[in-house]
Amino acid sequence: MEDKVHIADSGAAEPTPAKRPETQRVQVLERAFDLLNALVSLGGTGTAGQLKAETGLAGPTVHRLLHTLIARGLVHQLPDRSYALGANLVPLGEAATRQLGGLAVPQMQSLVGELGESVNMAAMESEMVVYIAQVPSPQSMRMFTEVGRRASMHSTAVGKAMLATMEPDRVRAVMASTGMPSMTAKTLTKPGPLLEQLPVIGQQGYALDDEEQELGVRCLAVPVPQGPTRMALSVSGPTARVDDAFVRHAVPLMKRTAAAIGRRYSRS
The missing domain is CATH 3.30.450.40 (GAF domain)
Structure with a gap:
């Protein structure tokens, strides 16, 4: 929710608030969706290395995002330690x-x-x-x-x-x-x-x-x-x-x- 700032009336004109970008993008969400799309392009399953190559993300970033997606049921890990699209999708x-x-x-x-x-x-x-x-x-x-x-x-x-x-x-x-x-x-x-x-x-x-x-x-x-x-x-x-x-x-x-x-x- 956007913060509201209350300014006391001093007779001076209220300053114009800074314009916000029309689209506020959240980088971590974009990267998470990039990982899901990479799994789709790989046929539904892929290793961490393949996902890193597909997305261009650093290895630690890929692993952190995968752990979060697994916790939400959007990705699951297979016995061979590769990753697949999760049932919650x-x-x-x-x-x-x-x-x-x-x-x-x-x-x-x-x-x-x-x-x-x-x-x-x-x-x-x-x-x-x-x-x-x-x-x-x-x-x-x-x-x-x-x-x-x-x-x-x-x-x-x-x-x-x-x-x-x-x-x-x-x-x-x-x-x-x-x-x-x-x-x-x-x-x-x-x-x-x-x-x-x-x-x-x-x-x-x-x-x-x-x-x-x-x-x-x-x-x-x-x-x-x-x-x-x-x-x-x-x-x-x-x-x-x-x-x-x-x-x-x-x-x-x-x-x-x-x-x-x-x-x-x-x-x-």
Whole structure:
């Protein structure tokens, strides 16, 4: 709280208070966030030496900050003495991603009006996709995905759209961590075929889940640029309605909407 100074009335003009900087930055907080971001960039775990190299901070500073973050549950130390993101970050991340989903709803509603099918927004969280917003189709037979639902990346269009933005080694690490469970007979369950798809997805700018998550359902997704984390926008519906002609019509509209959502995120 800013201190208040009371000056007795002596007939003289009150001195003008010194102007404070518009943004008051706290260096120790910036350094703590730098460490957390460094852990994210290292894939969630890293040694003290790696964190020192990533952040440019001195070794004693890194250790002092890590001890404080561990005490708050934001970081934890592994048996091999490396460090990992802590469990207390999870509710913070979940609350933030749901808030981000709410920001996208107006654009998603417009897209439902143009396409007539359900529109979802998903983000990458703990190497899975989590659905953070949905606007359902007005049609009687429609797809419904519960907000907060988690799904594998390899079997969903939103997941594949996000995987296509990663380096192959990072994709392999994600698949090794989560596995590639079979959801339907059409689900890809080996890294090789998935890795072959991703450059094509990156080049065309959209991913397709053709009954890989649920039989009778086709979903297409585009990545959201400028998002605070990896995110994707998807449209899903019955295979009879979401055919090749629908995909050709929908993809340009989805890319336009995703770009508008990304610009909104960049301003918020």
